[in-house]
Amino acid sequence: MTDQSLDLEISRLLNVPRARVWKAWADPAILKEWWCPRPWKTEVRAFDFYPGGAFHTFMSGPDGGESDNPGCFLDIAPQERIVFTSMLVGGWRPASPWLAFTAILTMADEGSGTRYVARVLHKDDAERQRHEELGFYDGWGACISQLEEAAQNV
Template sequence: MTTTTRGEGGRPDLDLTVSRVIRAPRAAVWDAWADPASLEQWWVPAPQVCRVRELDLRPGGSFRTELSQDGVEFGPHITGCFLAVDELERIVFTDALVAGWRPAPTSFVTAVITMEDHPDGTAYRATALHRDAADRDRHEELGFHDGWGTVTRQLAALVEVRA
């Protein structure tokens, strides 16, 4: 079961979190993040389609995805930079920076993804950190709980079938 909450991160007043035990080894969950073809299969809520343009999974590396409603015309989704990458444990990215630590024109969120061993597979947690309560509230209104919950379920379905 996927759980979404308000305030599980370091700043309960500003953070939104989705967590789930995924019944697959941590390496399989990590690989679904690290492989662009796998990421495209789960990174946006179906029936939308994702295209990974850049996935340089290292601190300072580019993270750029596009999104399509019809699978034909794609528009921007995430344009950001990885801040921290601890293999098999943690991925931190933000849209406040782009590749090479360059400032982005606008920013909305920093995300912290963690993976830990669990007796049933992998304890997966994704936390969205926001600048202020207004951004957090806007993210909730845009559908954080449904959207991030959906993609976490899609991630679980992908790796659990493979496991």
């Protein structure tokens, strides 16, 4: 059983059909446009969109800040679920991330839109609290809004 107190979650109804949300997620050329809060920019360094495939983004800010985020896709159910982690890199190789988590993203039809849920699992309360203090709700929330905008334009 999972200890949900170690999770951070955002659930949002997006005003766009699920197929478009999926396309905005599954195409790295579109993903780089919404993946990090603006005015930061994303470079997609690896996007092997299958279980065990590498998922590596590098983000840079206007002030010179950087965030290097290698990871691995764990599970992909087309138009329903994407699971990735920072604890592994491509080919299931162990990683030593600066922030340890597994993200479970789900998409479901709701009315004419999509219920998008981002649930992020952490190994302990300290890591969950650190992620929250780093701006999880504001940062991931901004990215979900940008995802919705990108999906409306695909």
